[in-house]
Structures are given as structure tokens and as C-alpha cells.
Amino acid sequence: MGQMIDTGGVELWVERRGRGPDVLLISGLGDPVEAWQPQLDGLADRYRLTAFDNRGAGRTPLPEGPLTMPRMADDAAALLRTLQIPAAHVTGFSGGSFIAQELALRHPGLVRSLVLMSTTARPDSYFRAMTRFWEWMVERAPSERAMLEAFYLWIYTPRAHADGLVDRLIDETLAFEHPQSAEAFQRQLAAFSRHDTSDRLDGITAPTLVLSGELDLATPPRLGREVAESIPDAEFEVLPGEAHQPFQEVPEVFNARVEAFWRKVEAGD
Template sequence: MGEYLEANGTTIWTESRGQGPDVLLIAGLGDPAEAWQAQLDGLSDRYRVIAFDNRGAGRTPLPGGPMSVAMMADDAAELLRVLRVDRAHVAGFSGGSFIAQELALGHPELVRSLVLMSTCARPDAYFRSVMRFWHWMTERAPSERAMLEAFFLWVYTPRGHADGTVDRIIEETLAFSHPQSVEAFQRQVAAFSSHDTFGRLAGITAPTLVLAGELDRVTPPRLGRVVAEGIPGAEFEVLPGEAHQPFQEVPDVFNARVDAFWREVDGGTLPS
């Protein structure tokens, strides 16, 4: 069930489902809470799963003034406090994984564990070039459909393009009643482009699982490995044959892996 909550000076659309240990899901560039639909559906039988729209995405407005990854991490922290969550298993993908890193660094008391999917410590030259292209692509694409078709070339596997998964996601995105504005997309691009935790990763103390898609072009496994090597005790895994968003393309695989990790962190069993 979704609701608007006041947190950190803005109004954040939040969806919470299920009961059990708290899980906070943080979406990436342009994505609303619905990006996590397969996790809201597939994990809420044993967890309280919380997803939300970041600033400028979905139903959460784009405030004036500068926007940064640290600011969005503060949004997530205040949201947990408003929801009276003492500590949560935090999972973020892509830009959401950047937010998750800053959350773990700035508000460690709130983070029970971290799952970082399709992540990096700071964008490399290739990633920065892609982000610059995305910035002007959203203005110059001949239609929203054309923009999504181009954008999703970096996001999904060739399999997903061939089997109808990408077509389905495009139709769902076009039908969504809260599309992201060009300005909001560009401001998120700018915020994520400036992400840099490279010299601070050792300060993350939460148990951490870093996942990378073997075929991910934007945040390839070598970038995820750097993150895992920088966080004390972090686990690192490559998902064979997957790209940037396996939690959508192979949700059963993703859900089973994070569930196993969270059970391990919680001592092998879920609290009753």
C-alpha cells in the first residue's frame, strides 16, 4: 500500500508490504518504486519490504536547489526514521547503490546489511561518457518511446530484447501515470555522475554483498569488484549472462540470492 510521507523536507512516495525483518529498496536513475515490483511481490511473504520514489522520480517531487547522492541518502535515512525502522537490510541498484553506500557511511546505525547491485565507487571515463550522452539524449530523442528504446540498450540483456521483456517494460513505462520530467532525469544524471566513495569505502561496516552482471556495459564487474575490495569483508559475485538489472530480468534468481544473504546476516533464520 502506497502513501506520501514527509521526510527530510520533501514529500516521498513510499510503498511498504509484508511483515518481518525490514528491507529498504533504493531504485536507480529515473525509476520509481515500481521498478522493484518483483521484489515487493516475491519477498514480502517473509520481510517487510519498503520501496520509494527518489527525488524527481515517480510521485516524489523535484525540489529546487542542488541535488546530490548524499542528499538522497539523507532522504532514505529520514524515511526509515519516519517509518520507525531501527535498522534495515538495504539494497540498491545502479544509482540506488550509490545512495545505499552514502546511507551506510552517513547513517551506519540504520543499516543492518547492504546489497549493492550494478555498482561502482566512482564513475570511470566510459560511464561518465554514457551519462553525458543520456543527459542530452532525453532532450533530443524523437519520442519518449525512442528514448526508452535507446536507454534500455545499456540496461537489459540481448535475451531481454529478444524475448519481449524489454517491450513489456517499455509499454509499462509509457503507461505509467507519473512520468519523469526531462529536468528531473538530467538532475539525477548530474548527481549520480558526481558520485565518489572510493576513498571512504573502508568506513562501511555493514555486512555487504556486491552483485555484478557479467554483461553489464555501464557498471561492469571490474567496477563492482573495486567496491567489494574496498569494503571490509564484503562478498562479490558475478551473475553469469546478466546485465544491469537482473532483479527485473531474473527476479527469482536475485530474490533467492539476497534472501540467502539476509538469512546469513540474521544468523541463518528469520525472526518469528
């Protein structure tokens, strides 16, 4: 079970699971901790996993004022310090990978290693056009289901649409007791759209693995490759046949890959 934790600047909803080396999971746009369920279930016998709702997602309230990547990275840092975690393997997905980049730059001592899934250093013109569409789509779609059906076209593989996974995820999202408001979605989206670490990534010192889905429309592999090439000694890998959220679609593949990376980092400590 999760709990609300006061980090000194903001209260965050947090779920912790397992025992072993510490892992911090940082969610993307609109995702609550439940998005990481395959990792919370699949890795908890070997790692102590911490996942949390970002500002304006799930049970964490949306504060006054603009959302920014540095502020959200500071939230993650404050959470680690509040939980007395000296350093963690940090895994960030999509917008959460933007937060993870800032965390590694602003609080390097807290980051034992870095996994960036579906990432970019700076939104390109396609990304900006896509997010402008999402911004008005969340208000003007004829229903929440219709909005999710459209939104998930960018997120999941054609396979997931064909085999019923997307329908199941939509049903779960609609049944979730803490839905994200349109305002919170738009304000998170605006923060992620302003992300830019393109001239600072060479300052990341943590061992880094960058993962991209071959079929990812939102953050295609060329953007992930640019991130990996900018971070000293970073590893880069494309997951064949996968899209934006392989940690949900093929959790066994994702979990095995990140665990292999963490074990290599620990062996080198």
C-alpha cells in the same frame, strides 16, 4: 497501496509490503517503486519491504536546488526514522547503490546489511561519456519511445530485447501515470555522475554483498569488484549472463541470492 510520507525535510512516495525483518529498497535513475515489483511480490511473505520514489522520480516531487548523493542518503535515513525502523537490510540498485553507500557511511546504525547491485565507487571515463550522451538523448530523441529503446540498450540483456521483455517494459513506462520529466532525469543523472566514495568505502561496517551482471555495460563487473575489495569483508558475485537489472530480468535468482545473504546476516547477529 503507497502513500506520501512527510519525513520532515521532503515528502516521499512510499510503498510498504509484507512482514518480517525490515528491507529498504533504493531505486536507480528514473525508477519509481514499481521497478521493485518482483521483490515486493516475491519477498513480502517473509520480509517487510519498504520502497520509495527518490526526489524527482515517480510521485516524489523534484525540489529546487541541486541533487546530491548525501542529501538523497539523508532522505532514506529520514524515511527509516519516520517509519520507526531502527535498522534495515538496505538494497540499492545502480544510482540507488550510490545512495546506499552514502547511507551506510553517514548513518551506519540504520544499516543492518548492505546489498549493492550494479555499482561503482566512482564513475570512470566510459560511464561519464555514456551519461553525457544520455543527458542530451533525453531531450533530442525523436520520441519518448525512441529514447527508451536507445536507453535500454545499456540496461537489459540481448535476451530481454529478443524475448519481448524490453517491449513490455517500454509499454509500461509509457503508460505510467507519473512519468519523469527530462529535467528530473538530467538532474538525477548529474548527481549520480558526481558520485565518489572511492576513498571512504573502507569505513562501511555493515555486512555487504556486491552483485554485478556479467554483461553489464553501464557498471561492468570490474567496477563492482573494486567496490567489494574496498569494503571490509564484503562478498562479491557475478551473475552469469545478466546485465544491469537482473532483479527485473531474473527476479527468482536475485531474490534467492539476497535472501540467502540476509539470512546469513541474521544468523550471525
